[in-house]
Each structure stands twice: as C-alpha cells, then as structure tokens.
Amino acid sequence: MPIGSLGIKVGMTQIFDEKNVSIPVTLIKVGPCTVTQIKTITTDGYNAVQLGFGLSEARSEIKKGLKKSLQKKPLQGHLKKSGLTNCSYLKEYHVNKPEDFVLGQTFDIDSFSTSTVVDIKGKTIGKGFTGTVKKHNFGRGPMSHGSKNHRAPGSIGAGSTPGRVYPGKRMAGRLGGKPITIKNLSILKVDKDENLLLVKGSVPGKLGNLLNIIPCMP
Template sequence: MSAEVENTNEQQQAEGVKLNGLFAFKLGMSTIFENGEAVPVTLLQYRPWVISQIKTEDKDGYTAVQIACGSKRASRTTNAAKNHLSKAGFENGAEFIREFRQDLPEGIEVGQKIDINSLSAGDTINVTARTKGRGFAGVMKRWDFGGGRASHGSGTHRRPGSIGNNKEPARVMPGRKMPGHYGFVNVTTRNLQVVDVDAKEGVLFVRGAVPGARNTIVKLVKV
C-alpha cells in the first residue's frame, strides 16, 4: 500500500467517510430567522453510523455502502447478524442497518465512521421517510373525496359511491381508491435544502417539512 493511500485512510479514520447522503432521526420542527424572515425548519438528529459492509459489482451485483447504527441486546440478535457486524465493532448486532447505492469512496474500509459533514449548508437533497400511520380511514379522509349530498334524506354522505363496472369486466379494477389503511408508507420529498449542519451537537436543519413522526429514521440523499 502506497504512502498516499495510507495517509488517505488515516485522514478518513480521524474525520469519517463522506457519502452521498446521511441517515438521521427526526426531532421535530422549529423556526429560524434569515435576514429578518422566519424560516420553518425540520431538526434531524445524527447518530454515529459505521460502515458494516462494502458491496461490489463483482460479488453482490451492485455497488453500495452498508452502514449500521445503535446496539441491540444479545438475546435479540441472531448469530449470523453478530458475525456479520462484528468486524464493524458491534458485539451484539446493530439496531439499524441501511445502505447507500453509490460509487465507493477511495480508501473506504469496514469499521470507519460516517462523517456528518457529508452534507453541508446549501445542499439540495431528497428526503425519504415513512409517513405517520393514521389507521383505517374512509375515502374522504384517505383520498380527499368530496362525499355525497349533505341534504336531508341522503344516505351516502361519506360513502365512496360506485366501485365497479358493467357486466364486463364484472369486477373491481386494481388500484381503485377505497377505504383502507391510511399512511405508514415511504414517501420522498424532493429538492429540500439543508440550512445548517451543527456537527458538534449532531443536528441538521432542513428547510420545510419532512415526512414522518418524531424519531422516524430519515434518509437524506444529495441531489
């Protein structure tokens, strides 16, 4: 190994590896002021993530960086997970395992930490998170239907109306908007902006709203 590559590895070990994005946890919303204007921001808590596996085209069919965060109790972890994550420093497995599909940074190794400065103020990002679950809901709440007549005698105030066709094809077509479980699905909000990154406190400030409830894990990808 050349001295140049060794220096790169030592620097990455000290500062952390920079990827095309980060995973963070939603704290909530707040307001900051820029040039006298109130700006709504979402606060995201960054926790230490460690590289647990490096996936390559030859071995895995695609290129990606697998990362892990948090610890689990030994009784809650399989032996396979313990063996897989032991090289990354997780004795009893990790609470969260995620990955970024991207080109591999130079000198990347299992066990290196991810640098919060992978994102910086001014970056445009796509944010993916699981939305709040709202349980079973009707079509007016779930799909914003207008509903039926509100007049006296009407018995279809909040019903969906007709859901079928004629004799042919004599079935309900796939994708029909009907009552059902509302929320708790992965949603991507595109082209949000990173307002600030507080590396000391491990907090990222993103302009606008981010999907999900508090403590939801959020994926941030640089555009």
C-alpha cells in the same frame, strides 16, 4: 461529498434570516453511521458500502423508555468485523470507488455542510383504515334527517356491463405508512454540538421516524 447517512426526525421549528423572514425547518439527528461491509464487483457483483446505524439509542434520546431490540447471533457476527456493538438498521449505498472506504469507518454530522442539497427518504405517518372522504377527498352525501348516505362511497361500477369493478378504483383502504422521498431540500445549518441538521421544509414521518439522507449530485 458524503455518500449518505441515516438519522432520526427530532421535530420542526422555525428560524429567521437576515431579512427577518420566518423559514420552517426540520431538525434531524444524524448518525453516527459505521461502515459494516464493503461490497465490490469481484465479491458481490456490484460496488456498494453498507452502513450500520444504532436506531434504538438514537430514538431513546428522543423518546425515553424505548426498549432496545435484541440482536440475533448472525447479526452480531456480521457487526463484529467492524467493531459495531449496537446496530438496529443496515443500509447500502452504491459507490464508484469502494477502495476509498475502510471497514469500521464512521460518518457523522461532519460529512454535511450548509451548501449541501439532499434528498430525504422516510415512511409517512400511518393513519390506518380510512374512508373515501378522508383518503381521496370525495364529497359527502346530504346530512339532513332521513339520509342514509352521509359518507358512503356510492356506486363502484355499472351493472351487467362490464359486470365487474375496474382495477384502480378509488375506494376506502389503508392511508399512509408508505415510503416517500422529498427531493432537493437545502441544509440551512449544521449544529455539531447537538449533532443536528436543520433542513428547510418538512420531511416524512412523525417524531422519532427513521430517515435516509442522500446528498444530491452536483
């Protein structure tokens, strides 16, 4: 059972099962991820394994012309211990037995199988500042001539009592661009030639989005 991995969302398509039923799937380009640090209770107070992922290289295969991010010298010194030259993202995974892992160990598509169920974490598509109609599905005002309340939010509270707006009032604001987890997604196919996972259903984000793939415990 793999501890987890990082990947890039390639896109969505559909496959057909033996009954000729269409199944929507998401293509995820996984890893390779390298063990850059091993943390133990003795040294750090908890057991965990840190994985490094070359985000810029993975994205450049999907989006051409993407500039590679420059690494700071402290990060270069940290990655030098594991022999990783390109790394744009570090992620920790809690483990029970850190002694089972070796610095510089690599996790790739071979860590997953078609019988694995995973949770996938990612950032949703950011849609910027939106109004109440788009963000909260509010109803609009009359659209006839003379109306000045087409998509206005309307009243946001009473007058003298309470004399303020209650916290949590649904109003216009930023929509999307937040971390979200889609749970219990089945892996339908593992393409080792293209280093792709075919996961049933949709996952957060748009093309080239960074995803955290965590196997579900049996």
